[in-house]
Amino acid sequence: MKVKKKTVGLFIYLMLLLLPIYWMLNMSLRSNADILASFALYPKGITFMNYMKIFTDSSWYMGYVNSMIFVTINTIISLFVALPAAYAFSRYRFLGDKHMFFWLLTNRMAPTAVFALPFFQLYSTIGLLDTHIAVALAHCLFNVPLAVWILEGFMSGVPREIDETAFIDGYSFPRFFITIFIPLIRAGVGVTAFFCFMFSWVELLLARTLTVTNAKPIGAIMTRTISASGLDYGLLAAAGILTIIPGMMVIWFVRNYLAKGFAMGRV
Amino acid sequence: MEKWENNKAWFLVLPVFVIVAFSAIIPLMTVVNYSLQDIWGPGQSVFVGIEWFEEMLANKRLHDALWRQFLFSGLVLLIEMPLGILIALAMPKRGWGAAACLVTIAIPLLVPWNTIGTIWIIFTRPDIGLFGAAVNKFIAFDHTARPLDAWITLMLMEVWHWTPLVALLAYAGLRAIPEAYYQAAKIDGASDWATFWYIQLPKMRGVLTIAFLLRFMDSFLIYAEPFVLTGGGPGNSTTFLSIYLVKIALLQFDLGPGGAFSLIYFVIVISFSFIFYQALQRVGKGEQV
Numbered sequence: 411m412k413v414k415k416k417t418v419g420l421f422i423y424l425m426l427l428l429l430p431i432y433w434m435l436n437m438s439l440r441s442n443a444d445i446l447a448s449f450a451l452y453p454k455g456i457t458f459m460n461y462m463k464i465f466t467d468s469s470w471y472m473g474y475v476n477s478m479i480f481v482t483i484n485t486i487i488s489l490f491v492a493l494p495a496a497y498a499f500s501r502y503r504f505l506g507d508k509h510m511f512f513w514l515l516t517n518r519m520a521p522t523a524v525f526a527l528p529f530f531q532l533y534s535t536i537g538l539l540d541t542h543i544a545v546a547l548a549h550c551l552f553n554v555p556l557a558v559w560i561l562e563g564f565m566s567g568v569p570r571e572i573d574e575t576a577f578i579d580g581y582s583f584p585r586f587f588i589t590i591f592i593p594l595i596r597a598g599v600g601v602t603a604f605f606c607f608m609f610s611w612v613e614l615l616l617a618r619t620l621t622v623t624n625a626k627p628i629g630a631i632m633t634r635t636i637s638a639s640g641l642d643y644g645l646l647a648a649a650g651i652l653t654i655i656p657g658m659m660v661i662w663f664v665r666n667y668l669a670k671g672f673a674m675g676r677v
Numbered sequence: 678m679e680k681w682e683n684n685k686a687w688f689l690v691l692p693v694f695v696i697v698a699f700s701a702i703i704p705l706m707t708v709v710n711y712s713l714q715d716i717w718g719p720g721q722s723v724f725v726g727i728e729w730f731e732e733m734l735a736n737k738r739l740h741d742a743l744w745r746q747f748l749f750s751g752l753v754l755l756i757e758m759p760l761g762i763l764i765a766l767a768m769p770k771r772g773w774g775a776a777a778c779l780v781t782i783a784i785p786l787l788v789p790w791n792t793i794g795t796i797w798i799i800f801t802r803p804d805i806g807l808f809g810a811a812v813n814k815f816i817a818f819d820h821t822a823r824p825l826d827a828w829i830t831l832m833l834m835e836v837w838h839w840t841p842l843v844a845l846l847a848y849a850g851l852r853a854i855p856e857a858y859y860q861a862a863k864i865d866g867a868s869d870w871a872t873f874w875y876i877q878l879p880k881m882r883g884v885l886t887i888a889f890l891l892r893f894m895d896s897f898l899i900y901a902e903p904f905v906l907t908g909g910g911p912g913n914s915t916t917f918l919s920i921y922l923v924k925i926a927l928l929q930f931d932l933g934p935g936g937a938f939s940l941i942y943f944v945i946v947i948s949f950s951f952i953f954y955q956a957l958q959r960v961g962k963g964e965q966v
Binding site for chain 1: 680681682683684685686687689690692693694696697699700701703704705707708763764766767768776778779780781782783784785786787788789790791792795796797799800804805806807808810837841849853883884887890891894898900901918919922923926927932939942943946947950951954
């Protein structure tokens with residue numbers, strides 16, 4: 411009986427969670443005039459006009475492409491540098507390790523609002539303004555510390571005997587790390603990639619500040635729907651729905667790593 | 678676990694250090710630079726020492742925004758942590774149900790922050806919004822007119838947006854507990870509550886620490902969502918620190934006070950995160966015995 415109650419509660423929560431999303435979907439399938447004219451629980455005459463506009467206008471769909479590019483670069487850089495560092499933090503004691511770890515975390519705590527301006531100056535000085543790599547690098551500020559933090563947790567769950575055995579068997583460090591260790595924590599790598607993707611995908615302030623046209627993210631482009639006649643709710647809703655889809659694809663891809671049990675403790 | 682002592686491990690940390698230092702130290706020094714000067718044009722500035730800091734620390738509106746911020750973050754943690762754990766406990770352990778739950782729960786996390794504000798404007802507008810229209814059938818509710826309504830809407834949005842993060846992390850922690858622990862608990866005839874308190878909660882300590890700190894930091898630094906939804910209003914009732922900061926630094930372009938403000942802000946976030954971090958570490962140590 412108890413299990414039943416739990417499931418019902420969960421079901422209600424999921425429904426409530428989807429409600430605002432459903433409402434946005436509803437709006438995206440109606441024209442703006444229709445939205446403002448009448449209140450409707452579901453779209454009466456479905457129109458794909460809003461979506462058509464986004465898919466046929468390059469200034470719209472390039473926003474998605476730009477976002478995808480810098481998010482991917484950021485995720486790769488973050489994982490690449492964070493994996494060895496997380497290993498160092500989980501296995502070794504070294505001079506200033508605790509301070510270093512906390513300093514890394516403090517970078518997540520900086521109010522981006524004011525750091526936006528120095529970032530702009532910095533990247534225009536080195537000539538990277540309005541490139542995907544600039545945004546990817548800027549997002550490393552908060553994603554690399556997070557990646558180190560999460561990965562360190564996973565790595566600490568792997569008994570050190572595994573490392574010792576491998577070294578006794580004559581594995582070199584890089585070979586051990588790539589062929590034995592990383593596969594052991596692949597769930598952790600999947601989860602970390604998801605978080606890097608997520609935080610880079612949703613961040614707007616830095617991405618908007620560092621781009622002009624070539625690398626403009628979709629979030630910044632969406633602000634254009636505020637025209638002279640007010641908000642175009644239909645178009646905004648359609649753009650919003652489309653921003654959710656890449657993320658859903660990523661979570662679908664890593665769902666097994668998340669769900670199958672983080673077998674770390676059982677190795 | 679006893680760690681190996683080896684200073685060569687620094688080589689493994691070096692890439693992280695370089696990449697983060699590049700994005701952190703140079704901009705931070707620029708902000709420090711702003712905070713010590715009175716700037717009124719390109720190349721035109723005068724050194725003023727700690728004047729801006731004194732001015733900002735005595736600023737009444739900053740104090741108000743700070744208390745508002747503490748109230749907001751406090752409420753966020755109080756609601757989201759227990760709710761997230763409850764959701765994680767209720768989720769199926771395996772099969773397509775687990776996958777479907779994970780994908781659904783993660784949706785709000787993947788919406789760009791300004792879109793979150795937009796979704797909730799559409800959702801809560803009294804004329805076209807489902808929530809706004811439904812509530813207005815019973816009582817007048819308008820988040821653009823009344824501070825309490827604005828706060829309720831903001832909290833709903835925040836809980837909707839971020840509880841999934843706590844739930845996902847807690848779920849990940851739960852999945853890491855070996856089946857043998859549960860079998861042992863069953864043999865001992867432990868109640869559900871005892872299983873939760875003595876097995877699940879201690880085992881989730883690591884991920885819950887991450888969740889707690891992330892939620893504290895991000896709620897304390899919140900900007901885009903309330904900016905889009907309420908713009909800090911009605912009046913100043915939802916003007917949080919970031920919103921006030923952007924007003925000073927980017928809209929009025931007072932770089933000096935803005936720089937001083939953001940450094941004070943930064944120090945507050947770091948101090949609290951440090952205290953929480955230490956406290957949570959200690960709590961865990963007590964339970965491990």
